[in-house]
Amino acid sequence: MPTHRIVSREEWLEARKAHLAREKAFTRQRDELSRERRALPWVRVEKDYVFQGPNGAESLGDLFDGRGQLLVQHFMYGPDWEEGCPSCSFWADGYDGFIVHLAQRDVTMVAVSRAPLDKLDAYKRRMGWRFKWVSSLGSDFNRDFQVSFSPEEMASGEMTYNYETRGFPADEAPGVSVFARNEAGEIFHTYSCYARGLDMLNGAYHYLDLVPKGRDEDDLPHSMAWVRRHDQYEG
Numbered sequence: 001m002p003t004h005r006i007v008s009r010e011e012w013l014e015a016r017k018a019h020l021a022r023e024k025a026f027t028r029q030r031d032e033l034s035r036e037r038r039a040l041p042w043v044r045v046e047k048d049y050v051f052q053g054p055n056g057a058e059s060l061g062d063l064f065d066g067r068g069q070l071l072v073q074h075f076m077y078g079p080d081w082e083e084g085c086p087s088c089s090f091w092a093d094g095y096d097g098f099i100v101h102l103a104q105r106d107v108t109m110v111a112v113s114r115a116p117l118d119k120l121d122a123y124k125r126r127m128g129w130r131f132k133w134v135s136s137l138g139s140d141f142n143r144d145f146q147v148s149f150s151p152e153e154m155a156s157g158e159m160t161y162n163y164e165t166r167g168f169p170a171d172e173a174p175g176v177s178v179f180a181r182n183e184a185g186e187i188f189h190t191y192s193c194y195a196r197g198l199d200m201l202n203g204a205y206h207y208l209d210l211v212p213k214g215r216d217e218d219d220l221p222h223s224m225a226w227v228r229r230h231d232q233y234e235g
Contacts, residue, residue, distance in 0.1 A: 002212060042180065042188035049141045052117045053110075053134035060141075063134065064181050069107045074147040074175040077113035077120065079137055081172075084113070084123050086232075087224045088174055091202050095131045112136050114148055114172065126231070145192060147173045162194040174198060 007015075049060045064070050075092065076085035084092075092111065099109050111133040113120060120133045142148035149159045149171050157167040176198060178191040199205060208215045217223045 004212070037191060040191060042190050045179065045187040045189055047140065047144065049136070049139050051112065051134040051136055051139065051141070053132065058134060060179065060187055061181065061185065063108065063110050063132075064179075065108045067103070067106050067108045068181055070179040070181070071102070071107060071109040072145075072177045072179065073109065073111045074142065074145065074173070074177065075111045075113045075133070076147075076170065076172040076174055077115040077123070078148075078170075078172045079114050079116060081115060081119075083229070084115075084120075084127075085170075085172070085174070086227050086229050089127065089229045090204070090224070090227045091174075091198070092127070092129060092131070093230055094203055096129060099131055110134060112141065114142050127229070142172075145175065145177050146194070147175045149173070162197070176201065 045060065051058050051060075051063065053063075055062070060070075063072075073088075073091070073095070075088045077083075077088070095109065095111070102109055109131070111131060113133070113135060114137050115123075115135060116137050117135040120135055124130075124133055136142050143150075146160050146162075149161075149168065151171075153159045154171055158165050159168050159173075161168050161173050173194065175192055175194040177189065180188045180190050182188075205215060215223075217226070220226060
């Protein structure tokens with residue numbers, strides 16, 4: 001546990017109010033950034049993507065489930081993987097609680113992975129999740145949205161991820177993509193984010209940011225080395 005100065009309640013309150021001013025400034029900056037994000041231009045989706053889900057073959061339009069906005073969580077789970085990514089599972093543990101609320105704001109959320117549907121269903125049962133999870137196996141979807149890499153890209157170490165050419169330690173990567181559909185049924189890609197851009201979508205991390213030790217990851221081999229699937233923690 002880190003050591004800190006011990007002060008009177010009055011001195012603590014003075015320091016807390018000073019920090020509150022910075023928090024409020026950050027909140028205003030975040031609100032402005034969110035407005036700018038919503039104002040980004042859109043790209044029409046021309047390709048017909050097909051997914052395998054609980055209703056059989058489904059198009060990208062089908063995934064909207066009658067709503068106007070679609071959030072796709074790119075969950076790392078390759079066709080030959082035995083389990084889903086533990087870090088993606090960390091994020092996914094929160095989905096079931098808020099998806100019902102998103103639906104009230106004209107938003108459908110689904111997870112998409114390249115693993116075949118039977119693997120996704122089995123892993124979902126193991127984890128106790130209820131959210132919709134579809135397979136993009138056989139589709140270009142993951143590659144088009146820069147979260148799956150070919151053997152050639154892996155060998156060269158040059159993948160396009162997070163809008164730059166870089167290396168990545170796996171052939172699948174995490175991300176989130178946003179789509180909108182108009183009354184004519186046209187679908188548009190409005191936003192995608194990857195890497196640390198996903199940080200804001202993990203509530204557990206932001207609770208950890210409130211406690212004295214924070215995320216406590218500085219001395220780990222990599223930031224999420226401590227994360228396990230929720231059925232693999234001891235104690």
